[in-house]
Amino acid sequence: MNFLRDLTDLRGKRVFLRADFNVPIVKGEVFDSYRIIKTLPTIEFLQSQKARILIASHFESKEGKTLLPVFNFLKKKLPIEFVTDPFSAEGKKMTEDALDKGKIVLLENLRTWPGEKDNDDAFAKELASLAEVYVNDAFGASHRAHASIVGIPKYSKGYAGLLLEAEIKSLSQAFDPKRPFLFMLGGAKFETKMPLIEKFFKKADMLFVGGALANNFFKEKGFKTGKSLVSEGNFNLKQFGTERVFTPVDVIVNSSRGTAVKKPEEVLDDETIMDAGPETLGLIQKLIWKSEFILWNGPLGNYELGFTTGTEDLAKALGQSKRDSVVGGGDTLAAIAKLNLFNKISFVSTGGGAMLEYLANETLLGIEALK
Numbered sequence: 001m002n003f004l005r006d007l008t009d010l011r012g013k014r015v016f017l018r019a020d021f022n023v024p025i026v027k028g029e030v031f032d033s034y035r036i037i038k039t040l041p042t043i044e045f046l047q048s049q050k051a052r053i054l055i056a057s058h059f060e061s062k063e064g065k066t067l068l069p070v071f072n073f074l075k076k077k078l079p080i081e082f083v084t085d086p087f088s089a090e091g092k093k094m095t096e097d098a099l100d101k102g103k104i105v106l107l108e109n110l111r112t113w114p115g116e117k118d119n120d121d122a123f124a125k126e127l128a129s130l131a132e133v134y135v136n137d138a139f140g141a142s143h144r145a146h147a148s149i150v151g152i153p154k155y156s157k158g159y160a161g162l163l164l165e166a167e168i169k170s171l172s173q174a175f176d177p178k179r180p181f182l183f184m185l186g187g188a189k190f191e192t193k194m195p196l197i198e199k200f201f202k203k204a205d206m207l208f209v210g211g212a213l214a215n216n217f218f219k220e221k222g223f224k225t226g227k228s229l230v231s232e233g234n235f236n237l238k239q240f241g242t243e244r245v246f247t248p249v250d251v252i253v254n255s256s257r258g259t260a261v262k263k264p265e266e267v268l269d270d271e272t273i274m275d276a277g278p279e280t281l282g283l284i285q286k287l288i289w290k291s292e293f294i295l296w297n298g299p300l301g302n303y304e305l306g307f308t309t310g311t312e313d314l315a316k317a318l319g320q321s322k323r324d325s326v327v328g329g330g331d332t333l334a335a336i337a338k339l340n341l342f343n344k345i346s347f348v349s350t351g352g353g354a355m356l357e358y359l360a361n362e363t364l365l366g367i368e369a370l371k
C-alpha cells in the first residue's frame with residue numbers, strides 16, 4: 001500500500017481527499033467533531049506541501065442531506081470554500097478560483113450523486129478526473145464498496161492518509177496482541193458479531209460480552225429474557241464455556257413497575273434488560289486489571305434510550321486503568337467524548353461498522369483498493 005506520508009512533492013498537485021465527515025449534527029451544528037478533528041493532520045500535511053486540496057465525504061443525518069454544517073465548522077479552522085456541483089461549468093470555475101487563492105474546496109455530500117453508492121464506474125472516473133492524486137482518509141467508510149472508496153483508485157493513484165494509517169496500525173495490534181488480552185464487545189446484532197466472538201475467542205485471553213449480545217448467552221443458559229432484544233438463530237454458545245468468556249452478572253431491567261437491578265436469571269416475562277448492573281462493573285474492573293491490552297467496541301446498555309451508566313462506568317474504568325486500550329463504535333465514542341477520556345485511552349477509532357469489519361477480516365475494501 002502507498003502512504004501519504006511518503007509523498008514529498010505535492011506542490012501544485014490536485015489532491016482528492018476522501019474523508020469521513022459523517023458526524024452527528026444537532027440543531028444544524030456539528031455535535032461531535034471527533035472524526036473531523038482526526039482528519040486535520042492529513043489536511044495540514046497536504047497544506048504544508050502546498051497541494052491543491054479537494055475534500056469529499058458522504059453524510060447521513062436526520063437533519064438534512066447537505067454537508068454545510070460540516071463546512072461551517074471547518075470554516076472556523078481552515079481557509080475553505082464549499083462547492084455544490086464540481087462537475088458543472090460554474091462549479092469548475094468556483095473550484096479553480098478557490099484553489100488559485102490557496103483555499104481548500106469541500107464538495108457537497110457524495111451521496112447527492114446516485115453513482116456514489118452504486119459504485120458507478122463512470123462516476124468514479126469523473127471523481128478521479130477532479131484531481132491527480134487520491135488520498136483515502138475515510139477509515140469509517142472504507143468498508144463500503146462506493147465509488148469514492150473503491151472506484152477512484154482504479155483511475156487515480158491512491159494513498160492512505162495519516163488517519164487511515166493510524167487506524168490500521170492501532171487496530172492491527174489486536175491480531176498480535178500484548179497479553180493478557182481482553183476483548184470487550186457490546187451492542188446488538190448477534191448474527192453480525194458472532195464471527196468476531198469466534199475469532200477473538202481464539203485470539204484473546206478473556207472475552208466480555210455485554211449489551212444486547214449478552215441476552216443470547218442468557219437465553220442459551222435457559223434464562224428468561226423477558227421482552228429483551230435477543231437475536232434469532234442458534235449460535236452454539238456452549239462451545240465457549242465460562243472460563244474465559246464473561247457476561248454481565250447483574251442487569252438493569254425496565255417494566256411498567258419502573259427499573260430494577262436483577263440477576264440475569266431473575267428477569268421476568270414483562271421485563272426488558274436495558275443495561276449492565278453495578279456488580280458487573282466490579283467484574284469488568286477485575287478483568288481490566290488482569291489485562292495488558294484491551295480492545296472494546298459497543299455499549300453495555302441501550303445508550304440511545306438513556307441507559308448510559310454501564311457504558312460510561314466501563315469507559316471510566318478503562319480510563320483509570322492506564323492499560324493499553326483501543327476502543328471504537330458510535331455509542332462508545334459518545335461515552336468517551338462525554339467524559340472527556342480521549343487522553344486516557346491509547347486509541348479511539350473513528351470507525352463503527354468499519355472497525356468491526358476490519359477486526360473480523362483484517363482488511364477493508366477501501367484498503368484493498370489502495371494496493
Ligand code: 3PG
Pocket residue numbers: 020022060140141144351352353354
Ligand atoms: C459510519 O458512520 O459508520 C460511516 O460514516 C459509514 O456510514 P454509512 O453506514 O452510512 O455507510
Ligand code: MG
Pocket residue numbers: none
Ligand atoms: Mg451508519
